[in-house]
Amino acid sequence: MKNEKITFIPIKSYIFVSGDTVLQNFYNASQTNNMGIISSIAQEIQKGHINNALSLNNALNPTNIVEANHKAVYDVELHTLAVHIDTIDSLQYATLYNIASLCPLEGGRAVFHARALLNRLLNTSLIWNDSCTININDTNNHRPRKFIIVHYMSPAYYANAQVYPNPANTELNIELSLQQGKTANVCLYNSLGQVVICESLQNGLNELTINKLTNGIYYYRIIDNNGDLLKADKQMIIH
Numbered sequence: 001m002k003n004e005k006i007t008f009i010p011i012k013s014y015i016f017v018s019g020d021t022v023l024q025n026f027y028n029a030s031q032t033n034n035m036g037i038i039s040s041i042a043q044e045i046q047k048g049h050i051n052n053a054l055s056l057n058n059a060l061n062p063t064n065i066v067e068a069n070h071k072a073v074y075d076v077e078l079h080t081l082a083v084h085i086d087t088i089d090s091l092q093y094a095t096l097y098n099i100a101s102l103c104p105l106e107g108g109r110a111v112f113h114a115r116a117l118l119n120r121l122l123n124t125s126l127i128w129n130d131s132c133t134i135n136i137n138d139t140n141n142h143r144p145r146k147f148i149i150v151h152y153m154s155p156a157y158y159a160n161a162q163v164y165p166n167p168a169n170t171e172l173n174i175e176l177s178l179q180q181g182k183t184a185n186v187c188l189y190n191s192l193g194q195v196v197i198c199e200s201l202q203n204g205l206n207e208l209t210i211n212k213l214t215n216g217i218y219y220y221r222i223i224d225n226n227g228d229l230l231k232a233d234k235q236m237i238i239h
Contacts, residue, residue, distance in 0.1 A: 034060060038070045045074075045082055054078050066108030069099050073110045077117060088121050093193030096121075097219075101234070122193075160230045161222050167236035170211040174222070176230070178203040184224040188235070191217060213237050 044053035062068035076092045100114040162175040187198040222230040
């Protein structure tokens with residue numbers, strides 16, 4: 001069998017060689033529309049051309065929520081990890097958290113981008129549990145169709161910690177099943193990423209008093225004394 005060499009030709013070079021004007025026009029348009037600009041931002045970041053990426057992102061004029069989410073998430077990345085800063089302020093956290101909490105079917109790929117940045121910047125291993133629907137018109141049957149996306153967490157992820165009820169009122173029950181000699185702690189954060197409660201936990205049932213917290217959505221992390229994440233999720237508090 002002969003050794004065959006496969007050469008990959010960049011699409012831009014192929015278009016030039018082929019002389020296909022229709023393809024050329026399509027390629028040019030794709031590079032100047034918003035999604036083309038968003039793609040260019042990612043490429044500039046990968047090349048380390050941060051100023052170029054920042055200029056492109058600042059010039060981006062979103063026309064829908066997907067594009068707006070990309071612009072917002074890239075803005076945070078370009079002012080943090082892209083310039084070797086691994087901390088975020090409360091406004092940057094709120095931006096990422098709000099986008100990360102969206103249904104990916106509506107919020108676009110920036111939802112996953114925001115989640116990845118949060119995990120990296122906060123040094124966590126949050127697994128987002130999506131259960132969302134979106135209506136899309138079925139042109140054949142002339143009726144809305146419902147698509148569902150669900151990201152399941154591994155049963156082992158929940159095996160060591162149960163948190164209930166959700167929503168909670170004045171107390172939050174945290175039930176742990178730990179190995180002998182192990183302890184854990186829980187930290188509850190508000191929507192700005194600020195710690196509002198951080199307490200030690202023991203094996204068995206723990207009761208966390210939350211009657212002084214305002215109504216809203218919070219998120220928590222439960223970590224054992226080895227630094228292993230037992231559980232992280234959102235928690236609603238309603239009095």
